[in-house]
Amino acid sequence: MSPNRFALRRSPALPAAAVLSLAALLVTAAPAAQATGTATGAAVVAAAPDIPLANVKAHLTQLQSIATANGGNRAHGRPGYKASIDYVKAKLDAAGYTTSLQQFTSGGATGYNLIADWPGGDANKVLMAGAHLDSVSSGAGINDNGSGSAAVLETALAVSRAQLAPDKHLRFAWWGAEELGLVGSRYYVNNLPSTERSKLSGYLNFDMIGSPNAGYFVYDDDPVIEKTFKDYYAGLSIPTEIETEGDGRSDHAPFKNVGIPVGGLFSGADYTKTAAQAQKWGGTAGQSFDRCYHSSCDNTSNINDTALDRNSDAIAHAIWTLSAGTGEPPTGEGVFSNAADVAVPDNGAAVTSSIAVTGRTGNAPAALQVGVDIKHTWRGDVVVDLVAPDGTAYRLKNSSSGDSADNVITTYTVDASSETANGTWKLRVQDVASQDTGYIDSWKLTF
Template sequence: MKLRTISTALVVTGALLGSGLGSATAAPPSTLAGPDIPVSAVQADLGRLQSIATANGGNRAHGRPGYLASVNWVKSKLDAAGFTTRVQSFTSSGATGYNLIADWPGGDLNNVVMAGGHLDSVSAGPGINDNGTGSAGLLEVALAVRSSGFQPTKHLRFAWWGAEELGLVGSTYYVNSLSTTDRSRIDAYLNFDMIGSPNPGYFVYSASGQPSGSLALQQTLQGYFGSIGVPTELTSVGGRSDHAAFARAGIPVGGTFTGAEGIKTSAQAQKWGGSAGVAFDRCYHRSCDTSSNVNATALDRNTDAIAHAVWTLAA
């Protein structure tokens, strides 16, 4: 997640769900869709991203060899699973960056459901929670599309963005590269950035102030967490992650987040466990954001939330 000197804004719980405000406790239970993604598989992917960083100067940052190695590794997994992949290059800060786009064959190309997250780290460390977790969760959900035999009605597209940490550069480049017609074909964009924070919260992107259609994405994610008995809070993450590029283009957006440098309150610790008065991720943008800087329960729940949303929205 791109660093900005703003704190996570929490929407007060208890408001009417239809207004776009409130908490998941107000959302009606939903019928679970999508497979249970084994968290062990996601953790194995994080181990691979850690190894890539370790072998390439300790990070996976834009313009560094660890980032391109990460792109190539994720692409190889998707190619083997039958996705149609392409690498989109761009230039930022004097270095070449890369977006990885993966389309699942079939589905209505006039109705596209996208899910994505950034693959780059900051230069200070390997970026395993930020954003190896979202990247690995998305990868395992994409691979489950193949292994489960899912045949979505809508067209499925996954994306791993470059240079998010420099200001949402890759995702903005992608959206700006689309024709007006191609933008209009994207029904939804779901963003997953930092989904395994070690002192986690369970935040769902608020639809308030977002393009029309975003409320359905918010409610889909709230419904999943409500179904497994996990309360959530809504958050407005503003321009801190890649959904912002899509929102500016009028595309409905949603996503989940487990917290960054913000401090967990006593009320949140009582609701979710963990430590009050401590950051959700004390290693945010630091060298200690390694494979040991991840809460497995939060990672598991959020990866399954990705699967639930993809299966629900695409079917």
């Protein structure tokens, strides 16, 4: 996972411009444009196979051997990275994939993305999954991100073993130079013609899925992808949390920025596991999810087998489920969003962002989902309301002087059953204290 996207901490001297990171540009208005699969069709989708943990770990052993033989790492521009690409490509070529290497330059060194297409499926509806293959220079990068790379590889090989014939076209990718700022994935997206971008029905990202003190985090992005992963873990009676630690710090960001629906899984990096998280997931409270993050000890001993196994199976489940069907939303569901940035002034007046809801019948649901992404360096300063078309305000979040964390990235549930669904809904945000600033990045309503 790229290190250059950490949230900024409170500092009176911090310039407001430093708060702003790359804005996420989501597809707006049309519900179908946000959806990537159909949850209602899952009952008729062939069950995904179990992904053998032994196979995934065998890939990790090979990546470790490659690093050991090449100066201890698999970093961009180093021989260990090219050897890693060659290893993955050979496996895919033998399994019947059409593979291609995409070259780019970063820091004066040649980098590589590996793209693998499975034959068949609707070429106008492409489901893509990927992981970054490079490590930092200080270690072999077995959890970050050998874990995601190996699981995506083994899922692709499972597609070949099953001779899967999905409705959508399947494409897998392994990215270079993620650790230098998402360089490889940005290069791919920026050089993808708009006609090809429009064919991508979704991109699934897997960056660090075997953390030794693991958590089970699901990206809060496209609602159908998110629901696919949440439903899978609910079936295992494993609670999940929305992933906020790495938001924008991995290879889904370039796709999200051009309006492609994204989602993924994450098992945690250098943030500390809370007591509540340890109670529901096991592991050690007060310790980071991965104590070897970006360190030389990120080797084959730095893997939680249970988390790696579960997440690998979840990847296969998502590929099998989301590649089937028409790509329309679940019956009766609509998603409306606004990704235009709105600056929130420091200790200033409230600002609003609007969404026009159309095509619905009757009233809004009793469990209206309000997904918000507000970037802010001290979220305790922030008050958030949902304003219905008739002007009724529903308080989503109060200010709290003790809440010193960054950003408000979560989904609220509102009983809006007394409100007419169609009309202009507003997200109202106010900063009620001084020294910090931020902006509304995006928000969405899911009916």
